Amino acid sequence: xxxxxxxxxxxxxxxxxxxxxxxxxxxxxxxxxxxxxxxxxxxxxxxxxxxxxxxxxxxxxxxxxxxxxxxxxxxxxxxxxxxxxxxxxxxxxxxxxxxxxxxxxxxxxxxxxxxxxxxxxxxxxxxxxxxxxxxxxxxxxxxxxxx
Amino acid sequence: xxxxxxxxxxxxxxxxxxxxxxxxxxxxxxxxxxxxxxxxxxxxxxxxxxxxxxxxxxxxxxxxxxxxxxxxxxxxxxxxxxxxxxxxxxxxxxxxxxxxxxxxxxxxxxxxxxxxxxxxxxxxxxxxxxxxxxxxxxxxxxxxxxx
DNA sequence: GACGAGGTTTACGTTAACGTAAAGTGCTTG
DNA sequence: CAAGCACTTTACGTTAACGTAAACCTCGTC
Numbered sequence: 629x630x631x632x633x634x635x636x637x638x639x640x641x642x643x644x645x646x647x648x649x650x651x652x653x654x655x656x657x658x659x660x661x662x663x664x665x666x667x668x669x670x671x672x673x674x675x676x677x678x679x680x681x682x683x684x685x686x687x688x689x690x691x692x693x694x695x696x697x698x699x700x701x702x703x704x705x706x707x708x709x710x711x712x713x714x715x716x717x718x719x720x721x722x723x724x725x726x727x728x729x730x731x732x733x734x735x736x737x738x739x740x741x742x743x744x745x746x747x748x749x750x751x752x753x754x755x756x757x758x759x760x761x762x763x764x765x766x767x768x769x770x771x772x773x774x775x
Numbered sequence: 776x777x778x779x780x781x782x783x784x785x786x787x788x789x790x791x792x793x794x795x796x797x798x799x800x801x802x803x804x805x806x807x808x809x810x811x812x813x814x815x816x817x818x819x820x821x822x823x824x825x826x827x828x829x830x831x832x833x834x835x836x837x838x839x840x841x842x843x844x845x846x847x848x849x850x851x852x853x854x855x856x857x858x859x860x861x862x863x864x865x866x867x868x869x870x871x872x873x874x875x876x877x878x879x880x881x882x883x884x885x886x887x888x889x890x891x892x893x894x895x896x897x898x899x900x901x902x903x904x905x906x907x908x909x910x911x912x913x914x915x916x917x918x919x920x921x922x
Numbered sequence: 923g924a925c926g927a928g929g930t931t932t933a934c935g936t937t938a939a940c941g942t943a944a945a946g947t948g949c950t951t952g
Numbered sequence: 953c954a955a956g957c958a959c960t961t962t963a964c965g966t967t968a969a970c971g972t973a974a975a976c977c978t979c980g981t982c
Contacts, residue, residue, distance in 0.1 A: 652958080652959080653958090653959075654958065654959080663940085663941080664958095664959085665940065665941065665942085666939085666940065666941095668960095668961095669939070669940060673939090682947095682948085683947070683948085683959075683960055683961095684948095684958090684959060684960075685959085685960090697900075697903065700896050700899065700900060701900070702939095703852070703892070703893065703896050704852065704893065704896050704897065704900065705850065705851065705852035707938075707939095708938080708939075709938090714904075714907070718907050721907075721910060721911060721914060722914070724914065726915060726918055729911050729914060729915050729918075730915075732907070732911050733908065733911055733912070736904050736907060736908050736911075739900075739904055740901065740904055743897050743900065743901055743904075745850070746850065746851065746893070746897060747894075747897060749847050749850050749851050750851065750890050750893060750894060752847065753844075753847060753848070753851065753886075753890065754887065754890055756844065757861075757883050757886055757887055757890075760861070760865050760868075760879070760883060761880065761883050763868060764868060764876050764879050764880055764883075765880070767868060767869070767871065767876060768873060768876050768877075771873055799928080799929080800928095800929075801927095801928065801929080810970085810971080811929085812970065812971065812972085813969085813970065813971095815930095815931095816969070816970060820969090829978090830929070830930055830931095830977070830978085831928095831929060831930080831978095832929085832930090849969095854968075854969090855968080855969075856968090923982105924981105924982090925980105925981090925982085926979105926980095926981095926982105927978105927979090927980095928977105928978090928979085929976105929977080929978080929979095930975100930976075930977070930978100931974105931975090931976080931977105932973105932974090932975090932976105933972100933973090933974090934971105934972090934973085934974105935970105935971075935972075935973095936969100936970090936971070936972095937968100937969095937970095937971100938967100938968090938969100939966100939967095939968100940965105940966090940967095941964105941965075941966070941967100942963100942964090942965075942966095943962105943963090943964085943965095944961105944962085944963090944964105945960100945961090945962090946959105946960075946961080946962105947958105947959080947960070947961105948957100948958090948959080948960100949956100949957090949958090949959105950955105950956090950957095951954105951955085951956085951957105952953105952954095952955085952956105
């Protein structure tokens with residue numbers, strides 16, 4: 629996802645740091661502030677599939693993106709199973725049969741509904757937090773402390 | 776929270792269904808689509824503290840609100856411990872000492888930061904879901920199915 | 923008075939998502 | 953070549969948030 633689909637500026641200078649191409653597990657772990665164990669676990673759960681160079685895992689740009697998406701999903705409360713459901717189907721898309729694709733669309737609609745409900749939940753919880761905040765500050769003022 | 780602080784229309788007819796006053800555990804469970812076990816567990820974790828009438832638990836309006844807030848927090852990925860941290864401090868507010876109140880303000884700011892990040896996460900994930908959706912529909916069209 | 927529908931406690935079971943420890947491999951550096 | 957560092961596999965441990973089962977009250981009612 630989010631990969632540029634067409635080389636818009638093919639004639640540019642290419643002076644950019646040029647995507648590192650690949651990362652070790654430790655590098656990725658530091659980038660995202662997780663442990664290597666977590667990354668290996670995600671692989672075991674079918675969310676990542678790095679190349680091997682001998683024994684060692686080699687992660688490429690695509691893997692990094694997948695990890696990023698996975699962690700974002702987690703922050704939003706999705707389970708690894710749910711995340712895998714979308715991520716793997718996405719990869720199976722090009723050769724996917726129609727039934728699979730329709731299923732994918734269903735899942736996507738589902739997730740989006742989920743997000744919409746979360747937006748509403750956030751809105752409500754914000755109001756409540758603000759409310760508690762105001763009350764706390766008032767009590768503090770009544771105690772003589774300036775907030 | 777969300778309790779009306781002043782009786783704006785004190786002279787009204789009071790013809791409303793008049794807050795049920797109390798609920799059984801089964802009623803609450805059905806209202807929020809959880810099991811009684813869940814509600815008892817939340818009590819055990821210090822999130823609820825219903826009255827007892829003999830052996831039976833009696834939940835009042837306040838308890839219902841707390842349960843609602845708790846479940847909302849859960850949907851947003853907060854742990855029961857985090858939720859308790861806010862909810863119980865809120866109750867301890869009136870007689871709370873200054874240090875506790877400042878601590879509460881800290882926690883609130885923390886939660887709000889959390890929510891802001893979630894908003895951004897939702898925005899990004901929405902875009903990605905839309906992206907995948909579009910691609911899937913294109914593949915479907917290329918297969919001759921009208922989406 | 924048997925019974926079913928609700929409630930209760932106690933306690934062990936389960937799942938997800940890792941943590942942690944042990945033991946081994948491979949490189950490069952003093 | 954010993955030491956250290958980063959990686960590997962295997963496997964058991966842990967925590968949160970309940971599920972599930974057993975065994976028990978206590979009503980209203982048939």
